[in-house]
Structures are given as C-alpha cells and as structure tokens.
Amino acid sequence: MDKILVIGSSGQIGTELVMELRSLYGAGNVVACDLKASAQEVMESGAFESLDVLDKQKLYEVIKKHNITHVYLLAALLSATAEKNPMFAWKLNMESLFNILELAREGHIKKIYWPSSIAVFGPTTPRLNTPQYTIVEPSTIYGISKQAGERWCEWYFKKYGVDTRSLRYPGLIGWKSAPGGGTTDYAVHIFHEALKTNSYECFLSENTVLPMMYMPDAIRATIEIMDAPSEKIKIRGAYNLAGTSFSPKEIAIEIGKKLPGFQISYNPDFRQQIADSWPASIDDAQAKEDWGWKPQFDLLGITSDMLQHLKQKF
Ligand code: NAD
Numbered sequence: 169m170d171k172i173l174v175i176g177s178s179g180q181i182g183t184e185l186v187m188e189l190r191s192l193y194g195a196g197n198v199v200a201c202d203l204k205a206s207a208q209e210v211m212e213s214g215a216f217e218s219l220d221v222l223d224k225q226k227l228y229e230v231i232k233k234h235n236i237t238h239v240y241l242l243a244a245l246l247s248a249t250a251e252k253n254p255m256f257a258w259k260l261n262m263e264s265l266f267n268i269l270e271l272a273r274e275g276h277i278k279k280i281y282w283p284s285s286i287a288v289f290g291p292t293t294p295r296l297n298t299p300q301y302t303i304v305e306p307s308t309i310y311g312i313s314k315q316a317g318e319r320w321c322e323w324y325f326k327k328y329g330v331d332t333r334s335l336r337y338p339g340l341i342g343w344k345s346a347p348g349g350g351t352t353d354y355a356v357h358i359f360h361e362a363l364k365t366n367s368y369e370c371f372l373s374e375n376t377v378l379p380m381m382y383m384p385d386a387i388r389a390t391i392e393i394m395d396a397p398s399e400k401i402k403i404r405g406a407y408n409l410a411g412t413s414f415s416p417k418e419i420a421i422e423i424g425k426k427l428p429g430f431q432i433s434y435n436p437d438f439r440q441q442i443a444d445s446w447p448a449s450i451d452d453a454q455a456k457e458d459w460g461w462k463p464q465f466d467l468l469g470i471t472s473d474m475l476q477h478l479k480q481k482f
C-alpha cells in the first residue's frame with residue numbers, strides 16, 4: 169500500500185490536497201506535515217507531523233515512522249515573499265527539494281511530486297500561448313528557483329531513475345484556504361473583499377492578463393499526473409498547465425454581474441513588475457497529449473463557485 173506525505177499541508181494547496189488524497193486513498197494513508205498547524209479538518213481527519221523540511225534527519229524519521237512511499241513537497245516561498253527575502257527563498261525552495269531527491273535516491277521514497285510555476289518564464293518568453301519549450305529566463309528569485317528545481321528533478325530522473333513529476337501551475341484560486349504570498353493572490357482576495365465591502369483595491373493594473381486556475385482543477389491535475397503510468401510522463405522537468413486567463417478588470421466585471429455595484433480600483437505595487445514578466449496564456453498541449461489533462465473551470469465557473477462557497481462560509 170502506498171503511503172503519502174504532504175509537506176506544506178497548512179498552505180493554500182496543501183489544505184485542499186490532503187483532504188482530497190484522504191478521501192481517495194483513505195485517511196490512514198495520508199500524513200500531513202508543516203511548520204505550523206494545518207486547518208481543523210486536516211488536523212482532525214488523520215495524522216499530522218510538525219516538521220521543518222530543512223531538517224533532513226527529522227524528515228527521514230517521519231518518512232520511516234509512517235512507511236512513506238510518495239511525497240508531495242509543497243513547502244516554498246512564493247514569488248512576492250521571495251523577492252523580499254531572496255537568500256532564504258533560495259535556501260528553502262532548493263534545500264527542501266534536495267532533501268527529498270536525496271532520500272529518494274537513497275531508496276527511502278518511491279515517487280515525488282514537486283510543483284513548478286508559470287514563474288519559470290520571464291520577460292523574453294513569448295507571452296501568448298507560451299509553448300512548453302521556449303525561452304526560459306525568469307527574472308524573479310522564485311522563478312529562478314523553479315527553473316533550477318525543474319532541471320534538478322529531470323537530472324535525478326535521468327541519472328538515478330528517481331520518479332519525479334511536476335506541473336507549472338498558473339495562479340491558483342480557491343475558497344477553502346488563503347494564498348501564501350504570490351503575485352496572483354489578488355484573484356482570491358478580490359472575492360473576500362467583494363463580499364465584505366463590495367469593493368477592492370487591486371495591486372495589479374486593470375489590464376494585466378495572467379494564467380489562472382481554479383483549485384479543484386489544480387488538485388485533479390496533481391493527482392492525475394501522480395497516478396499516470398510512468399511511461400506516459402515524457403517530461404521530467406515540468407509540464408505547462410493551463411486553466412483560463414483573465415485580467416483584474418475582467419474578473420471585476422464577472423463579480424459585478426453577481427454583486428451589483430461592486431467597485432474595483434487599482435494601485436499597482438512591486439508585484440506589477442513580476443506579473444509583467446509572466447505569460448498571459450499557456451499552451452498545455454503536451455499535458456493533454458501525454459496524460460490526458462483537461463481543465464473544467466473558466467472565469468464564469470470560478471466566479472460563481474467562489475461566491476457561492478464564500479457566502480456560505482461567511
Ligand atoms: P503556501 O505558501 O500557501 O503554503 C506553503 C506551506 O509550506 C505553508 O503552510 C508553510 O507553513 C509551509 N512551510 C514553509 N516552510 C516550511 C518548512 N521549512 N517546513 C515545512 N513546511 C514549511 O503555498 P501554496 O500556494 O500552497 O504553494 C505550494 C507549492 O505550489 C509551492 O511550491 C508553490 O511554489 C507552488 N505554486 C503555487 C501556486 C499558487 O498559486 N498557489 C502557483 C504555482 C506554484
């Protein structure tokens with residue numbers, strides 16, 4: 169029986185991924201871990217370990233204690249936070265990956281999921297329908313760490329046969345958990361503020377189009393790539409992954425259709441420069457072809473579902 173460890177279970181993705189994995193594979197087969205306590209439903213539905221992923225000895229002990237076979241490594245500093253603390257971002261984003269890759273090379277883990285990001289692309293990348301293989305010159309520390317991580321994953325696969333799988337997530341939007349310091353976080357904050365005050369001041373400018381994805385699509389993609397037969401995973405760096413693309417102005421118009429009178433204003437800060445260096449849309453044909461990826465949510469679907477769930481939550 170496979171046993172799963174999710175590192176970073178208190179974050180935006182981890183909160184939802186742990187619950188989905190537990191419902192699919194049984195609560196007893198999915199261990200959550202993080203520096204800080206996870207959401208109540210995660211803490212109450214199965215095992216939780218308090219762990220600093222940079223502590224390789226403790227990580228090894230947790231893996232042995234629970235007979236872990238599969239690791240989802242989600243601990244990282246995201247784009248905006250990483251720009252403010254570049255040295256620590258590099259340390260956390262890279263050393264966490266090295267610890268997991270080395271434990272797999274030593275035979276303690278069978279399969280690794282480690283997410284990359286649209287942040288691997290940079291200002292010299294073609295912005296529209298960005299291909300899988302293109303110019304990759306990231307201009308943020310976060311993007312540089314993701315680019316390097318992709319190369320290391322592929323290298324461990326080719327050199328040692330370590331089974332690594334990765335997706336270049338777009339900006340992720342969900343109602344269950346708060347985003348953790350990225351440039352795309354506005355697309356979550358906007359729903360909360362719309363319901364609280366019927367207004368929102370956006371830190372990106374109105375026509376900044378970015379690739380985005382609803383969390384249920386992202387969780388499904390993550391589990392699908394991990395469950396795909398090894399021979400179908402042709403890319404061991406990271407796959408492009410697309411959901412939908414929109415600007416702050418476009419999401420505000422959709423929200424306004426559901427919440428009449430909703431007002432948005434714009435006050436771009438340092439995150440505008442990061443957003444300007446990223447693609448507007450992504451070509452994910454390779455993921456579709458290799459392991460059957462298919463997104464379900466567009467902007468309309470995301471807006472309806474977010475507002476419906478957040479209204480109930482509030
Ligand atoms: P997040 O910031 O919400 O969560 C990260 C979690 O890791 C936090 O709960 C944090 O406490 C934990 N953590 C940090 N340092 C740790 C350590 N030393 N040991 C153990 N746990 C530690 O991030 P997220 O949005 O859930 O992102 C998860 C992964 O997905 C990251 O690699 C991120 O780069 C990637 N990603 C996210 C998005 C997005 O839009 N959320 C997009 C692209 C890629």
Ligand code: SER
Nearest residue numbers: 246247285350351352
């Ligand atoms: N959503 C992430 C960020 O903005 C993209 O990796 O940092």
